[in-house]
Amino acid sequence: MKHSSIFLFLLNVILLSACQSKETKSNPIHYEKTLSSCKQIILPVDENTDFLSKSIFQFEENGKEFLHFENSQNSTYDIVIFDLDSQKVERRIPIHPEGPNGVPSLFGSKPYPDSNTILAFQHFAFRISLLNGKGEVLRNYQLNPKGRFVRVIFASFFYTPPFTRDSVLYFSQRPCDQQRAIKDYTKIPLFASMDLRTGEIGWPSLYFPTTFDGDYTDIRDSDGSFAYDYNEKDNRLVCSFTRYDSIMVTDDLQHVKWYNAKSKYLKSMKPNVDNYTDDIYTLIRDAERPKYLHIMYDKYRDVYYRFAEMPCELAKDETPYDNQAPKAREFSVIILNDKFEIIGETKFPGSKYFYKMSFVGKDGLYISENNLANPEFDEDKLVFSCFKLVDVNE
Numbered sequence: 001m002k003h004s005s006i007f008l009f010l011l012n013v014i015l016l017s018a019c020q021s022k023e024t025k026s027n028p029i030h031y032e033k034t035l036s037s038c039k040q041i042i043l044p045v046d047e048n049t050d051f052l053s054k055s056i057f058q059f060e061e062n063g064k065e066f067l068h069f070e071n072s073q074n075s076t077y078d079i080v081i082f083d084l085d086s087q088k089v090e091r092r093i094p095i096h097p098e099g100p101n102g103v104p105s106l107f108g109s110k111p112y113p114d115s116n117t118i119l120a121f122q123h124f125a126f127r128i129s130l131l132n133g134k135g136e137v138l139r140n141y142q143l144n145p146k147g148r149f150v151r152v153i154f155a156s157f158f159y160t161p162p163f164t165r166d167s168v169l170y171f172s173q174r175p176c177d178q179q180r181a182i183k184d185y186t187k188i189p190l191f192a193s194m195d196l197r198t199g200e201i202g203w204p205s206l207y208f209p210t211t212f213d214g215d216y217t218d219i220r221d222s223d224g225s226f227a228y229d230y231n232e233k234d235n236r237l238v239c240s241f242t243r244y245d246s247i248m249v250t251d252d253l254q255h256v257k258w259y260n261a262k263s264k265y266l267k268s269m270k271p272n273v274d275n276y277t278d279d280i281y282t283l284i285r286d287a288e289r290p291k292y293l294h295i296m297y298d299k300y301r302d303v304y305y306r307f308a309e310m311p312c313e314l315a316k317d318e319t320p321y322d323n324q325a326p327k328a329r330e331f332s333v334i335i336l337n338d339k340f341e342i343i344g345e346t347k348f349p350g351s352k353y354f355y356k357m358s359f360v361g362k363d364g365l366y367i368s369e370n371n372l373a374n375p376e377f378d379e380d381k382l383v384f385s386c387f388k389l390v391d392v393n394e
Contacts, residue, residue: 033303033335033344035387036394038364043067043082043382044089050074051370051379054157058084058359058366059111065362066090068115069382072106078135081115082382084361093118094135101137103129108154110161119162119169121154128152128169128194141199152192157356159294163230163237169194170204170253172228190226190239191253204253229297229304238340240295240306243269247295247306249340259340263308263332265347266290288312298360301389303343305365306334307355327372331355333365335389344392351375353385364388 045051048071055070067082072095079093093115096102107123117138118131128141143152152171153160162171170191189203208225228239239248245262262268269290294307310330330350337343348355350373357368369376369383376383 029342031342031344031392033389034392034394035333035335035344035346035365036390037385038388039386040369041084041087041366041384041386043069043087043384045380045382048074049080051382053357054155055108055110056156056357056359057110057161058361059114060362061114066115067359068109068111068118070106070109077106079109079118093131093133095120095131096135101131101135103131103135103137108152110154112162112164119154121152126152130196141194141196143194143201156359159227159229159296161229163232164196165235167196169196170230172226206250206253206256209248209256227292227294229295231297231299233299238295238297238304240292242291242293244292245269247336247340259336261292261306261334261336261340261342263292263306263334264345265310265332266308284314288314294355294358296358296360296365298365298389300360300362302338303389304336304340305360306336307358308332308334310350312350327354329355344389346387357384359384361386 050071050073052073053070054072055068057068059066059068065084067084069080069082071078071080077095077097079095081090081093082088083090095106097104103120103122104125105123107121109118109120111117112119112130116133118133120129120131121127122129126143128143130138130141132138152173154162154171160172162169164170170193173189173192186207186209188208190206190208191204193202193204194200195202226239226241228237230237235251237250237253239250240261241248245260245268246258247261248256248258250256267290269292288311290311291309292306293309294305296305296307297303298305308331310332312329330348331353332345332347333355334342335344335346348367350371352369352371352374354368354371357370359366364386366384366386369385370379371377
């Protein structure tokens with residue numbers, strides 16, 4: 001009888017632990033912080049530089065602050081390094097479309113570990129290149145997915161930057177058509193990995209999650225299924241799903257915890273699987289409904305920023321295919337501390353800022369003003385507003 005009681009007790013503990021692993025961590029919300037505009041920086045562009053970039057990343061070298069700006073939207077093909085202190089061009093790194101150092105169809109790049117070495121993804125060639133500071137190819141890594149994954153994006157535009165742990169590169173995945181037909185997304189990995197020493201490809205045991213209602217995550221929307229950021233200090237990965245109030249946190253790319261990160265301006269959202277089609281009405285619906293996109297770690301203040309896009313109505317001259325254009329979209333930035341407690345949320349007008357071009361710097365969160373709806377929009381310069389983290393009472 002005694003052994004039976006012990007067994008039942010242990011069984012209850014195991015069942016309780018299993019149930020708790022599915023629950024979202026619900027922390028008290030105290031709006032202590034807000035984002036306040038503190039300054040504006042203006043970076044010069046010329047006739048060979050486009051104001052729109054899908055890969056911008058801040059980095060530091062020798063105590064100075066720089067911005068990696070991929071210039072691949074027009075006929076010119078290079079990476080511009082801006083000095084954020086002087087607000088001038090520090091140097092340009094040429095990207096060659098052909099030849100022995102050719103990087104055709106560039107779609108995403110990032111300093112690794114600094115501007116002297118750059119990781120770049122070639123879309124049509126389906127390979128990753130390691131470049132030096134002169135744009136010369138040091139090594140090419142050919143990807144041979146064999147149907148396991150279909151897309152790689154090294155972007156800040158949808159905020160899916162690659163990250164490394166112990167010389168292994170990790171990058172986000174999207175399911176291919178064969179996997180979508182299965183509809184069992186819990187068997188589809190969120191990330192692929194590549195050993196930068198050997199080129200070996202693998203898949204961590206981190207999969208698309210189920211919602212707490214038992215439905216699978218909606219991963220079929222035009223803005224990408226999720227954004228993420230990697231905190232190198234704590235070896236911590238944080239994922240923000242497009243249609244989900246909660247964020248997913250993992251320290252080992254296997255075990256996860258969930259935390260509430262809902263915007264106070266939006267109704268509660270849980271993803272589900274529906275009969276998705278590519279007809280125009282579905283695309284319009286997806287473009288107009290609210291969503292969560294970027295999540296960015298601020299290493300200078302040890303907080304996270306989660307961007308929430310407000311619902312909207314497409315203008316008469318807009319189409320749902322314009323989701324990549326810098327147009328008016330009202331949004332908010334949710335502020336979370338290192339325990340993933342919501343400590344603030346700041347709302348921004350859609351008529352001035354373009355949040356898909358944002359980065360974190362020493363002084364705060366920088367958000368682009370290159371919005372086509374901005375009355376002061378000027379395609380001949382890059383304008384960023386810097387927002388510092390302050391107490392609500394300030």
